[in-house]
Amino acid sequence: MKFLCTQENLNSGLALVGHVASKSTSLPILNNILLRTTQGGLELVATNLEVAITTMVRGKTEGEGTVTVQGRLFSEAVALLPHDKVELVVEGTTLTLICGRSRTVVRGMSADDFPVIPQVSGGTKFSLPADELGQAIASVAFTVNPEEGRPEISGVFLGNTEKHLVLVGTDSYRLAERTLSQSVTLPQSEGMIVPLRAAQEVGRVTQGAEGQEVIVVLGDNQVLWQIGDTQIVSRLVAGQYPDYRQIVPKEFSATVVVSREALAQAVRSASLFVRSGINDVRFSFETNAKAVKISSTNSQLGENTTELEATVEGEAAEVVFNYRYLLDGLQTINTKEVQVKVAGPNNPSLFEPKGETGYRYLIMPIRQ
C-alpha cells in the first residue's frame, strides 16, 4: 500500500479521529488508528467501542491496503512534520512516513484485530446545521456526569417539544435545556439518549464545520452523525429519560435581572469563603428591590458580601446555591444580562439569557 497527500490534510484527519483512540491497557488495539486506502483517499478509523469515528483524507492512492498504528505516536509524528508532501508506505504491518528529508518508521498491528465498526442503515434521517448543533451540545453536555451511576441520565437527551428538537443534560443537581430551531419529529416519541462521550465528539467535530449540515441517521440502538467526510457512530443509552419538565416550577415568586459578568465575579469572590464540600453561596434580595446580594461565610477564614445593581420583580428571597453550578451556567449564557426566576429557597431556580429564548438552566438549591 502507498498513499500520497499533504501534511496538512493528514494532520487534520488525525486530529479529528485521534481523540477517540483511547489509552486502553486492557485492549491495546483501541490505542490504534486504522488506515485503509480506498479509491477516494485514505480512510482513518478510531474507536473506543462506545464511539467510532471515521474520516477521509484526500490524496493519491497507489496500491490498496490496510494497517493499524498507535494513534498518539503517529499523530504526533505527523504533526511535527513540515507543511510539505507526505508519502505513506505500508509493508506488512510496518508503516513508513517520508516527508522531505525526514523518514519515520512506525511498527503497527494487523487490521484484522481491529473492531468492526457497526453500520447504521435505514431508520429516520434528518439534518441539522452543524453550528447550531455544536453550540447546543456545548451548552448542555457540561451538566452530564456519567459517574453518577444512573445510566438514564449518563448521556445527552435528544427529544421533541412542540415540534422542535430539544437537547437536555442533567446530573440531577442542575439541568440545561436547549431548543433547536429545526422542526423535526423523532420516531421514538420518548426521544433518545446519546452517550456523553459520543455527544462530545459530535460537538468537537461540528465546531470545525461552520456552515455545514450534520446528517443524523437513527437506527434502533445506534445513531450515525455525518459531517462532511467524517462519520461518528455510537450506540444509544437504553432506558427512559426522566420527565424533566415536571421539575421546572410552574410559578415563580420573583424575577431578577442582573449583569451576567458582575454576578459571576461576585460569585467568584464569595467562593473563596465557601465551606469545603458544600460550596454554598447565598443569593438574596428584598421585595421589588434594586439590588441583589451575593455572600458567603466561613467561621475559620472570614466572609465576603457583594451587592450588585439589579431589577427585582416579586417577593424577597434567600436561596443558597453550589457556586460551581452557578459559574458553569453563567459561563454558558452569553447575553449581557441574565434573568433569574426564583421560586423560593427550596425549589429550583431558572437562569436564562435575558432577551433570548431557547435556553434555560435550572439549579436545585442547597436547603438550609
Place this chain on the structure above:
Amino acid sequence: MKFLCTQENLNSGLALVGHVASKSTSLPILNNILLRTTQGGLELVATNLEVAITTMVRGKTEGEGTVTVQGRLFSEAVALLPHDKVELVVEGTTLTLICGRSRTVVRGMSADDFPVIPQVSGGTKFSLPADELGQAIASVAFTVNPEEGRPEISGVFLGNTEKHLVLVGTDSYRLAERTLSQSVTLPQSEGMIVPLRAAQEVGRVTQGAEGQEVIVVLGDNQVLWQIGDTQIVSRLVAGQYPDYRQIVPKEFSATVVVSREALAQAVRSASLFVRSGINDVRFSFETNAKAVKISSTNSQLGENTTELEATVEGEAAEVVFNYRYLLDGLQTINTKEVQVKVAGPNNPSLFEPKGETGYRYLIMPIRQ
C-alpha cells in the same frame, strides 16, 4: 490600622510577594503575608524561611498597625475586586477589605508569630541592569536541580571571570554559563552560591522591572537584592562551587552550524522513539559535510531520522544526547542558528548562539 490605596497597586504588590508565601502544613504562618503600615505606605512581607520578599504598596495610612493573613486567599480576594479604591481596616487580627459595594472579612493571625526577616548590611554593594540579570538567571537556572542531593550545585553560582560577572547552573549532566557585561569583582574570590528558589524569585521580579537597576548587597552568609520598592533576602549556600571550567573541552574535533528551530523540531520528532528512561537521540555528521542527521530507534515502536542542512567543519562524529537537555538548551538560545562544538562521543559538546558571545550550554553525552 487603616490604609487606602488603589486595587491595582495592592494587586501588583500581592502578585510580587504572594508567590513566596508557600503552602506549608508544618508551619502555617508561612502561608501568610505580613501587612504593616508605615508612613510610606503598606509593607507586604512573605517568606518561606529560605527566601524573604518585601515590597511597598503606595497609599494613604490612617493609623499604624500590623497583621498577617493567608496569602493565597487575600491575593485572590483582591484580584477579583474591580479597579477602584480599596480600604483596608485591621481590628485585632481581623482584616476588612472594602471596595465599592463589596466587603470581605479575612480572619488573620498575629504578626508576633511571623518569622523575623534577616537584615543584610555592610558587605559589598554593586548594581546590575534588571533586564540583563533577569535574562541571565532564566538562561542558567533551568539546569539546576536541588533534588540531586549535592548542596554545592543546588543553587545558581555567581562568580568572576576575567573581570566580568558570570552566572552558572548545572545538574552535573549539563551546564549553562552566562557572562554579564558588568565588570564587578566579587570580594569572595570563589564567588557565591544563591539558592535556586531565591534566584528564581529575583528572576521573576526583574522581569517586570525593565530599565531599572538591581542593587545587590553581599553579606557574609546572606545576599539582598533591591529592585525598586522590592527587596529579596536569602541565605547563601555554604560550600565551594565545583571548578566547572575544567570540564569544558580545550579542543574540539568539529564545529557544526545549523538552524536552531529545525534542529529542535528534528529532536522532537526523534524524541517520539526514545527508549524510556534513557531518552537517547543520536546527533551525527560526516567529515566536512553539508548536513547533520538526528535519529532515534526503538525496537518496539519504530524509528525516526531527519537530515538537516548544516555546515560541518571538522571530523565525522556520532554523539548521543538526552533529548530533553537538547530541547532545554535550544529553547534558551534565541539566535536563528546554533553553533555546536563537538569533542567526540565521550566528551561534553558545547551549544552556543551563533554570532553572539556570553552564553554557552554544555551537555554530557550518553556513552554508548
